[in-house]
Amino acid sequence: VLAQEFGLGRAALPEEIEAWDVAVLPDGTGLPEGSGDVYDGEEAWINNCASCHGDFAEGAGAWPVIAGGDGTLTDARPVKTVGSYWPYLSTVFDYVHRSMPFGAAQILTYDETYAITAYILYSNGIVDDDFVLSRDNFTEVNMPNVDGFIVDDRVDTEFPLFVTEPCMSDCTDSVEISKRASDIAVTPPFPRLLLDG
Amino acid sequence: MTDQSNDAPRKAGGASRRDFLRTAGLAAGGAALAATGARANAPDALITEVQPYASFTGEGVDATPYGMPIHFEEHVVRRNVEWLTADPISSINFTPIHALEGTITPQGCAFERHHSGAIEMSKQEYRLMINGLVDRPLVFTFADLMRLPRESHVYFCECAANSGMEWGGAQLNGAQFTHGMIHNMEYIGVPLRVLLEEAGVQPEGKWVYVEGHDASSNGRSIPLEKAMDDCLVAFYANGEALRMEHGYPVRLVVPGWEGNMWVKWLRRIAVYHAAVESREETSKYTDLLANGVARKWTYEMDAKSVITAPSPQAPASHGAGPMVITGLAWSGRGKITRVDVSTDGGVNWVEARLAGDPLPMALTRFYVDHVWDGKPMLLQSRAVDETGYVQPTKDQLRAVRGLNSIYHNNGIQTWYVNENGEAENVEVS
Numbered sequence A: 001v002l003a004q005e006f007g008l009g010r011a012a013l014p015e016e017i018e019a020w021d022v023a024v025l026p027d028g029t030g031l032p033e034g035s036g037d038v039y040d041g042e043e044a045w046i047n048n049c050a051s052c053h054g055d056f057a058e059g060a061g062a063w064p065v066i067a068g069g070d071g072t073l074t075d076a077r078p079v080k081t082v083g084s085y086w087p088y089l090s091t092v093f094d095y096v097h098r099s100m101p102f103g104a105a106q107i108l109t110y111d112e113t114y115a116i117t118a119y120i121l122y123s124n125g126i127v128d129d130d131f132v133l134s135r136d137n138f139t140e141v142n143m144p145n146v147d148g149f150i151v152d153d154r155v156d157t158e159f160p161l162f163v164t165e166p167c168m169s170d171c172t173d174s175v176e177i178s179k180r181a182s183d184i185a186v187t188p189p190f191p192r193l194l195l196d197g
Numbered sequence B: 001m002t003d004q005s006n007d008a009p010r011k012a013g014g015a016s017r018r019d020f021l022r023t024a025g026l027a028a029g030g031a032a033l034a035a036t037g038a039r040a041n042a043p044d045a046l047i048t049e050v051q052p053y054a055s056f057t058g059e060g061v062d063a064t065p066y067g068m069p070i071h072f073e074e075h076v077v078r079r080n081v082e083w084l085t086a087d088p089i090s091s092i093n094f095t096p097i098h099a100l101e102g103t104i105t106p107q108g109c110a111f112e113r114h115h116s117g118a119i120e121m122s123k124q125e126y127r128l129m130i131n132g133l134v135d136r137p138l139v140f141t142f143a144d145l146m147r148l149p150r151e152s153h154v155y156f157c158e159c160a161a162n163s164g165m166e167w168g169g170a171q172l173n174g175a176q177f178t179h180g181m182i183h184n185m186e187y188i189g190v191p192l193r194v195l196l197e198e199a200g201v202q203p204e205g206k207w208v209y210v211e212g213h214d215a216s217s218n219g220r221s222i223p224l225e226k227a228m229d230d231c232l233v234a235f236y237a238n239g240e241a242l243r244m245e246h247g248y249p250v251r252l253v254v255p256g257w258e259g260n261m262w263v264k265w266l267r268r269i270a271v272y273h274a275a276v277e278s279r280e281e282t283s284k285y286t287d288l289l290a291n292g293v294a295r296k297w298t299y300e301m302d303a304k305s306v307i308t309a310p311s312p313q314a315p316a317s318h319g320a321g322p323m324v325i326t327g328l329a330w331s332g333r334g335k336i337t338r339v340d341v342s343t344d345g346g347v348n349w350v351e352a353r354l355a356g357d358p359l360p361m362a363l364t365r366f367y368v369d370h371v372w373d374g375k376p377m378l379l380q381s382r383a384v385d386e387t388g389y390v391q392p393t394k395d396q397l398r399a400v401r402g403l404n405s406i407y408h409n410n411g412i413q414t415w416y417v418n419e420n421g422e423a424e425n426v427e428v429s
Helices: A014-020 A038-048 A089-099 A110-123 B008-014 B017-029 B031-035 B175-179 B192-199 B394-401
Strands: A035-037 A132-134 A149-151 A177-180 B127-132 B138-141 B151-158 B182-191 B207-212 B220-223 B232-237 B251-253 B266-272 B294-296 B304-309 B321-330 B336-342 B364-372 B377-385 B414-417 B423-428
Touching: A014 B127, A035 A038, A035 A110, A038 A110, A089 A110, A110 A132, B127 B192, B138 B192, B151 B251, B175 B304, B182 B192, B192 B232, B192 B266, B304 B377, B321 B336, B321 B377, B336 B364, B377 B423
Parallel strands: A149 B294, B127 B266
Antiparallel strands: A035 A132, A177 B423, B127 B138, B151 B182, B182 B232, B207 B220, B207 B266, B232 B251, B304 B321, B321 B364, B336 B377, B377 B414, B414 B423
């Protein structure tokens, strides 16, 4: 326990903390009272989310894909979605409630957020269409990629390779150009910096 | 390349005065003089004729209460790449590092990365909450924060995705685009530790969660040790208030760590028993490896460097002879101790000259005073930091991580410089 030194600031009131601390942790800390089912979630999804993320959470245009991509994480082009990649359901509830819909965030009630979360689970084939999500059963949902993450291991896996005395001369045989940005030509036009112009 | 014909000054008689000045200026600094060892065949009218600026007056001191760069420098601006993101609100732009010198980034062209746009908030509206596993949950106004002890430090802020488009090969043509998700500023603010001590962290508190006032919130979890070490709650950058797009009036500075954690428009600091595992540390800012497993909590930005000139946007149009090769190096794990430069694609290296005394977790400027023989070059730079870590090649990184980790690409950059001094982003093998 650390001591107060300056006496600045004032006590935060419970209503203020409740308004701003809406974070939900993987163990369910922060989950509010409430519940929602897949059918209510579908309705809320169509009204608030489908114009960007598709009727079935499959994505629309260049907007993020929310469902699908199972088993693609070792593919050349992985499809990372809630179902194929996200480790925790808490993140879905928390992020949707706090930051979606894009451009009109913080309009969803807790019950709507439970329902939309249930619909996202259903769209990803994780629950059946009669599923009801609530604070009580929230942490029982099994997310497919929950074991798909390791804590940063660069110090163990990369430092032994890269903390070395580097070569200074005749390090390799001659080198050849293997890739050129001009072959792709996707850079926006820009004026070159001409010191004489 | 611009017109650098030898006879440009002789056309002046038939041209307007404005045209004359422009063409004369081109020839004076151009290849014609460089190639002949700076020997003029005719007197330089910029010297022999009285110029308007040497006769008439310039602008008064009341013309510009807060100035912008002179219009000749209008190319030194942020640029974006439309196809990188679905919209320009949750998107990125790039610092013109190819045109900057030294280490301090001018705020007006320092890159932006927002997830729900740059919000406008006044100091009067600003509130900062500290809650969670603390003895005294607190609310601070901006005026409160201004009464706490301040520190100043220079640090780089590099987006975790800087160079991310280059994992699969040479793609964008210019240091601004390949390495410009970075800025380096002198910050003044209150140590995060001081605020946490005012609230009193309880023994069960292991993680500090920080989030912004904007709709995206950008919440991230920081281990308590880092929060109590060197993080700053910053109000000023490069001598003045933060720019709106950089978090006005208050942002978090997390030295050496990925830019995503530098939460802007900081609204709440919460102490929890565990990491929140928010969207920005699960779905995003996790690094997928070739085996389908992803690294999380890859906080530090490893040692990295890039040659800013010559580079694709800054060609060496002066021809053979003396040439300044310059660039930037940095490391999230401490000071830069050395930068090596190669002109032959990594076969041979020379040690560059570091400008000034490198600061930990800050941009460091390097120079090689090169004499160019006019033949094509494959330019590379290789940073070394105080841990002994040597900046790897892209192929070395790919051998460990594969092609889909998106973030933390600190591989060595190669510029192909042709006989005309024009540079291109390439890879070599």
